[in-house]
Amino acid sequence: MTYVKPAFRHPDAPTNELGRTRQDYEGGLSTLCAGCGHDSISAAIIDACFELNIEPHKVAKLSGIGCSSKTPAYFLSGSHSFNSVHGRMPSVATGANLANRDLIYIGISGDGDTASIGLGQFAHVVRRNLNMTYIVENNGCYGLTKGQDSATMDTGSPNKKGDINMYSPIDLARLAIEIGATFVGRSFSGDKQQLIPLIKAAISHRGFALLDVVSPCVTFNNHSESTKSYEYVRGANTGMPVDFVPMRQEITATYDSGATCEVCMHDGSVVRLYKQDNDYDIEDRQSALEATSHYAKEGKILTGLLYIQRDSEELHDVLGTARRPLNSMNEQQLCPGSRFLDSINAGLR
Amino acid sequence: MKATNTNDPEYFHKVVDCQYACPAHTPVPEYIRLIAAGRYTDAYMVNWESNVFPGILGRTCDRPCEPVCRRGRVDEEAVAICRLKRVAADNKDEVAHLLPKAPSEGNGKRVALIGAGPASLTVARDLAPLGYQIDLYDDQPLGGGFMRSQIPIFRLPPEVLDEEVNYILDMGIKQHFQTYVSSLKSILQQGYNAVFVGTGAPRGSDLDIPGREACDSSIHVGIDWLASVAFEHVTSIGKRVLVLGGGNTAMDCCRTARRVGGEDVKVVVRSEFSRMKASPWEIEDAAAEDIPIINNHVPKEFVHEDGVLKGMRFTVVNVVYDAEGRRELVPTGEEVFFEADEVIIAIGQDNSFPWIERDLGIEFGKWDMPVVDKTTFQSSLKTVFFGGDAAFGPENIITAVAHGHQAAISIDLFLNGDRVEKRLAPGTNLVSQKMGVHEWSYDSEVSTDDRYPVPHVSKEKALRDRKVEVELGFDISVAYQEAERCLNCDVQTVFTTNKCIECDACVDICPTDCINFIANDEEPSLRESLRRPARNEEQDLYVSSALPQTRRVMVKDENVCLHCGLCAERCPTGAWDMQRFFYSVTKAGGSCKQSSRSMTS
Numbered sequence: 001m002t003y004v005k006p007a008f009r010h011p012d013a014p015t016n017e018l019g020r021t022r023q024d025y026e027g028g029l030s031t032l033c034a035g036c037g038h039d040s041i042s043a044a045i046i047d048a049c050f051e052l053n054i055e056p057h058k059v060a061k062l063s064g065i066g067c068s069s070k071t072p073a074y075f076l077s078g079s080h081s082f083n084s085v086h087g088r089m090p091s092v093a094t095g096a097n098l099a100n101r102d103l104i105y106i107g108i109s110g111d112g113d114t115a116s117i118g119l120g121q122f123a124h125v126v127r128r129n130l131n132m133t134y135i136v137e138n139n140g141c142y143g144l145t146k147g148q149d150s151a152t153m154d155t156g157s158p159n160k161k162g163d164i165n166m167y168s169p170i171d172l173a174r175l176a177i178e179i180g181a182t183f184v185g186r187s188f189s190g191d192k193q194q195l196i197p198l199i200k201a202a203i204s205h206r207g208f209a210l211l212d213v214v215s216p217c218v219t220f221n222n223h224s225e226s227t228k229s230y231e232y233v234r235g236a237n238t239g240m241p242v243d244f245v246p247m248r249q250e251i252t253a254t255y256d257s258g259a260t261c262e263v264c265m266h267d268g269s270v271v272r273l274y275k276q277d278n279d280y281d282i283e284d285r286q287s288a289l290e291a292t293s294h295y296a297k298e299g300k301i302l303t304g305l306l307y308i309q310r311d312s313e314e315l316h317d318v319l320g321t322a323r324r325p326l327n328s329m330n331e332q333q334l335c336p337g338s339r340f341l342d343s344i345n346a347g348l349r
Numbered sequence: 350m351k352a353t354n355t356n357d358p359e360y361f362h363k364v365v366d367c368q369y370a371c372p373a374h375t376p377v378p379e380y381i382r383l384i385a386a387g388r389y390t391d392a393y394m395v396n397w398e399s400n401v402f403p404g405i406l407g408r409t410c411d412r413p414c415e416p417v418c419r420r421g422r423v424d425e426e427a428v429a430i431c432r433l434k435r436v437a438a439d440n441k442d443e444v445a446h447l448l449p450k451a452p453s454e455g456n457g458k459r460v461a462l463i464g465a466g467p468a469s470l471t472v473a474r475d476l477a478p479l480g481y482q483i484d485l486y487d488d489q490p491l492g493g494g495f496m497r498s499q500i501p502i503f504r505l506p507p508e509v510l511d512e513e514v515n516y517i518l519d520m521g522i523k524q525h526f527q528t529y530v531s532s533l534k535s536i537l538q539q540g541y542n543a544v545f546v547g548t549g550a551p552r553g554s555d556l557d558i559p560g561r562e563a564c565d566s567s568i569h570v571g572i573d574w575l576a577s578v579a580f581e582h583v584t585s586i587g588k589r590v591l592v593l594g595g596g597n598t599a600m601d602c603c604r605t606a607r608r609v610g611g612e613d614v615k616v617v618v619r620s621e622f623s624r625m626k627a628s629p630w631e632i633e634d635a636a637a638e639d640i641p642i643i644n645n646h647v648p649k650e651f652v653h654e655d656g657v658l659k660g661m662r663f664t665v666v667n668v669v670y671d672a673e674g675r676r677e678l679v680p681t682g683e684e685v686f687f688e689a690d691e692v693i694i695a696i697g698q699d700n701s702f703p704w705i706e707r708d709l710g711i712e713f714g715k716w717d718m719p720v721v722d723k724t725t726f727q728s729s730l731k732t733v734f735f736g737g738d739a740a741f742g743p744e745n746i747i748t749a750v751a752h753g754h755q756a757a758i759s760i761d762l763f764l765n766g767d768r769v770e771k772r773l774a775p776g777t778n779l780v781s782q783k784m785g786v787h788e789w790s791y792d793s794e795v796s797t798d799d800r801y802p803v804p805h806v807s808k809e810k811a812l813r814d815r816k817v818e819v820e821l822g823f824d825i826s827v828a829y830q831e832a833e834r835c836l837n838c839d840v841q842t843v844f845t846t847n848k849c850i851e852c853d854a855c856v857d858i859c860p861t862d863c864i865n866f867i868a869n870d871e872e873p874s875l876r877e878s879l880r881r882p883a884r885n886e887e888q889d890l891y892v893s894s895a896l897p898q899t900r901r902v903m904v905k906d907e908n909v910c911l912h913c914g915l916c917a918e919r920c921p922t923g924a925w926d927m928q929r930f931f932y933s934v935t936k937a938g939g940s941c942k943q944s945s946r947s948m949t950s
Contacts, residue, residue: 001787006795006913008423010861010881035852035921043857190853218852218921230850234898 005029017053025050027077031070035222037189037215037230038068038137042075044192045106045135048199049076052246060096060103064089064118067144067217068110068137087118090125093132094315100325101316104203105132112142115151115170122172126181126208131314133202133209136172137189139217140228147220154227160220171296173212173306177288182309183209184288185242186302188233189216197244198305201271204244207314214301238295240304243272263308273305282307350872352894352902355843358777361930363889364907365839367414367430372751374775374934375399377414377430378839382791384436385832387825392437394447399934400750401471401517402496404509407435408820409500411597411628411745419838422885423861423909426800428834432820436828438509444516449478451521456480458764461541463530466494467746468547468737470517471753472760475937477520479761484541485522488529490580492518495549495738496746498576499598501605503811503819533705533733543732543760546705546719547753550738554697556593560651560658567658568651571598571695578605578815585610587690591661592616593648594695595625600635602693607638608815615687616642617661619678621668634819638808646685647678651692660688698743709733718742725769726756734760757937778931782840783917789927791840793914796833837912841930844903846893848924851901855916855925856880861909864916869895869902879906 005026013021025046030039049059056078063069065086072081080103084092089107097105114122114136125134140153152172153165173186183205187195195213202209214233216222222229227236247268263271263282273282280291288307295302326334353360363369367377376395383392396403410431418427458481462469465487473483491497492514496505518524530536536544553570555561561568567587569577571594577583590611592603595618606614616635618625622644625632632642646663653659663685666678700718705711712720712729719728721735728735736756737749759769782789804821805811811819823831855864862881869875875890876883883890888908895902917925 002793002913002915002918004794005858005915006860006911007797008795008860008909008911010863010909011423012881012884013862030858030919033921034919035850035854037852039857039919040853043853190851192853216852218850222850230852231898234851 003029016050018055020050022046022050024078025056025076027072027074030074032067032074033143033217033219035218036067037139037213037217038071039074040189040192041135041137041195041213041215042071044189044195044199046075047192047196048203051196052200052203054104054203058102058104059106061106061108062089062093062096063108064110064113065144066110066113066142067139068108068215069113071108071137087113087116087121089113089118090121090130090134094125094128094130097130097132097315098321098326100327101131101321102325105130106203107132107134109134109136111136111138111140111150111152111172115172119151119170123175123179126176126179126210129180129182129207129312129314129318131207131316133199133205133211135199135202135211135213137215138172138212138228139215139221140226141217141221143217143220147217157227158223158225160223171292173210174289174292176210177285177292177307181210181307182207182312183305184212184307185210185305186212186214188214188237188239188301188303190230190234191237191239191303194239194242194303197242197271200244200246201242201265201269201305204246204265204267204269205308206266207309207312214303233301236299236301238300238302240302241274242304243274245270245272263305263310266310271305271308283309285309350869350875350890350892350902350904352846353889353891355891358775358932360889361777361779361841362775362932364841364910365930365932366417366419368839368932370413370417371400372413372748373400373754374751374932376839376931376933378835378837379931380437381428381430381433381832381835382837384433385792385829389437389440390442390444390447393441393444396434396437397444397448400747401474401753402467402513402746402750403434404438404513405496405505406746407431407433407438408505408509409496410434410747413747419836419909420834423911424797424799424834429800429803429823429831432803432823433828433832435822436825439822440825445519448516449520451477452480454480455482458482458542459484459540460760461486461536461539461544463533463536463544463546464494464548464737464739465489465492465526466547466549466737466749467496468739468749468753468756469494469545470514471750472545472547472736472757473520473522474517475754475757476760477517477522479938481764483520483522484525485518486525486528486530486536488527490527492524492526494547495572498579499572499601501575501601502579502816503604503608504601506816506818531704533711534709537709537732541732542764543734545756545760546733546735546739547737547749548702548739550698550700550743552699552701553694554699556648556694556696558648558650560653563656564651564653564658567691569691569693571602571693572698574693575601575605578609583609588612589660589688589690590614591687591689591692592695593692594618594697595620595627595642595644596695596697597627597631598698599695600627600631602695603635603640604638605815606693607640607812614640616640617646617648617663617687618642618644619647619666620676621645624668624676637805638812645678647680649684652686658689658691660686661692662686700739700742724755724772725759726752727759727763727769731763754934754936758935761937773935775935776931776933779841779843779928780931782914782927782929787918789840789914791837791927791929792833793837793840793912793927795836795911795913796830798830798834800834801827801831838910839930839932840912840914840927842891842905842910842912842916843926843928844891844893844905845924845926846895846903847897848922849893849896849903850922850924851896851898852921854919854921858915858919860913860915861911863906863908863910865904865906866896866899866901867904875904879904881906883908
């Protein structure tokens with residue numbers, strides 16, 4: 001088995017505005033199963049960060065436990081990283097973000113880590129609108145423990161052994177829209193043309209951005225009856241193609257035709273959507289919920305940018321924290337002394 | 350684009366750039382792996398089977414393989430293929446018992462070979478084991494042709510030459526050395542069933558400028574002078590020597606001159622440095638022996654006093670290219686005089702067939718060259734075949750070997766009453782290298798080492814004695830490290846369309862971004878729309894048929910594939926596999942008689 005990726009790259013590999021090559025955004029060689037969708041998502045994150053000209057050391061990657069949560073080892077090896085306790089990545093992300101608001105936070109989680117053990121943490125990080133990108137690598141099973149059904153497995157979908165799942169699934173995208181998320185997208189690991197612009201938009205979004213990415217488990221959940229297999233998702237995917245146009249860049253379309261809708265982000269960059277049907281407004285929470293539920297009833301998976309709320313207040317705005325990251329302040333500034341404490345206490349009397 | 354037909358033996362052959370470029374198509378990666386495995390005898394035999402003179406070529410080959418080595422497209426320098434070949438020759442065990450022998454009873458057919466250079470010797474090596482009686486004619490006292498007379502001893506020791514020439518002579522070849530064939534008619538009259546002409550390009554070009562005749566005794570033609578030194582008719586030269594010419598013969602002349610008394614030796618070349626025909630490594634070796642190379646100087650006259658050479662006058666020129674890229678040497682008006690005691694002219698060599706009567710039925714064409722078929726090497730007189738430099742003008746040893754193999758096939762077909770055009774396809778084999786879930790039976794790791802230089806003896810020692818070999822060759826540990834630089838391009842990435850589930854794992858892992866899943870298109874637009882546009886058009890695109898799930902196609906740009914096997918290692922369904930491709934040129938006697946020695950055998 002190969003443990004080290006060969007050092008040579010394509011001689012014409014481009015550099016980005018920072019003079020970096022894509023290689024500068026890579027990580028270690030994956031030890032996930034061959035063909036795992038998670039590796040495609042890692043590759044999409046690498047492409048997105050490369051194309052957004054992000055300095056790797058300006059990124060913090062956070063994860064919980066599971067196959068998905070191993071993946072931060074496989075991209076951005078020059079970034080900060082924290083592999084936390086099962087389902088507790090949101091708490092760590094919140095703490096880190098409060099201490100240093102200048103970093104870009106990318107959380108990687110799975111359906112088990114988010115929809116089962118971590119559901120409570122997930123709900124609260126959504127409603128607090130923490131400024132981060134939260135990617136769920138959703139394969140409908142617990143791959144690390146031999147493929148038991150997870151909470152996102154569709155009702156009636158059998159596992160590899162043939163046992164039918166009796167419980168109803170948690171749709172994380174719909175849940176997030178319901179409880180106040182300000183950016184919700186859904187995608188498929190096998191469609192990088194859509195996934196990469198969505199990741200770029202999510203990173204550029206100010207506030208909490210959820211990407212629920214269907215990522216087939218090749219070993220345990222890629223059989224012909226599974227609703228999370230490559231073949232099924234390709235057939236059921238009702239893709240809403242997406243382009244992401246960074247600030248100050250000429251708008252050139254990747255897709256040829258169809259009705260388009262442009263959403264201007266807070267920093268001036270633009271998300272362009274090519275909608276399949278035009279009657280739904282992605283800036284309206286109710287409309288987004290209705291559209292996703294409509295497609296779900298038809299056995300289809302609606303992918304693309306499902307909901308966005310621009311100009312929301314993220315956690316730092318709500319708390320009124322200092323613009324300067326707390327970790328760059330000295331003891332004197334963080335702890336101004338008993339005179340200030342006295343005045344605070346006096347204000348509470 | 351249409352799906353690639355990998356059943357065409359030339360498709361995967363072309364991916365093995367070194368083997369494809371080699372005129373004899375020696376399976377380079379195969380023998381490099383054998384060297385890495387310490388199997389020097391096997392590595393030698395893979396070579397011998399294909400190019401007949403591994404020890405000689407490992408020192409003297411023009412290396413058409415190295416400029417095209419894939420490594421040179423991803424790294425600074427190509428693998429030192431040529432010098433690894435020498436490692437196999439230097440470290441092999443006794444091989445005589447492994448070589449084919451002439452059968453005790455011949456087939457009754459007689460073939461005459463004129464000239465005992467690499468082309469004729471190759472014909473002998475291929476035909477003698479098939480039972481032909483071979484008569485070999487040469488005017489020199491020993492076999493080897495220009496490998497003996499023109500390649501200086503400090504580049505090719507006589508023991509190495511003798512050993513490999515004798516392997517062939519020992520196959521019961523009837524030797525007629527020191528026999529100058531002055532008439533082809535007389536040979537034909539001896540009743541040979543076929544005659545092969547491998548007489549090389551024996552006539553060195555001269556330079557007809559003022560003073561040439563007056564100081565004839567101090568002016569030498571390069572290839573003749575080298576032969577005189579080789580056979581020790583000449584043992585010294587004046588202190589100040591000018592060598593005219595920019596090819597490998599000029600490099601051999603100047604370096605030889607440095608060893609037989611030349612102290613101030615200069616090479617003077619008409620054209621610019623970048624257009625010199627000499628191999629870069631030979632130019633380097635000359636420069637390392639304090640020999641300046643003076644470009645853009647056109648010889649004007651030999652300057653003498655009463656027939657005693659004083660030096661040469663040159664016109665200095667500028668090289669100018671017109672709109673069509675034609676070169677013109679425009680005098681600058683400046684003239685330069687270099688002092689010299691002797692001058693060696695090494696400005697080219699020509700064919701010369703004064704000994705072939707023109708009424709035998711052999712058609713002669715342009716430049717008084719025989720008309721020879723490019724595939725069969727047959728002349729217009731069906732019993733006479735040409736090969737090596739004698740066929741199409743000066744080339745090199747490995748080309749002569751390739752010609753010899755093909756001429757031998759023709760002679761064998763011709764003498765068995767078959768059509769010479771009816772040649773058998775090459776032998777090919779494609780074997781999976783998979784050993785376990787993630788294990789390959791070849792060393793797939795890609796070394797990042799820079800090319801290892803071959804050690805040389807000290808300049809003082811080298812210049813003191815003409816017979817001291819300059820290059821020392823790699824020792825075994827360095828040879829291993831150099832061998833590990835080989836990318837194993839013969840271990841092919843083979844794609845099975847209907848196994849693919851389009852999970853993108855191969856696309857994501859490929860270090861050089863070779864693999865694409867994309868809507869099919871015509872080749873030019875497909876090349877441009879790949880993840881890394883495929884602009885090296887000498888390298889093919891590997892295109893699958895339509896994929897089961899999306900009807901897209903897989904397109905792999907072969908150009909900078911590292912053959913690291915990661916695509917196949919990360920493929921969950923085995924749609925990608927690494928398969929070792931063995932390609933062997935069919936030899937005289939047909940493919941069924943060939944042995945292919947290989948890694949896994």
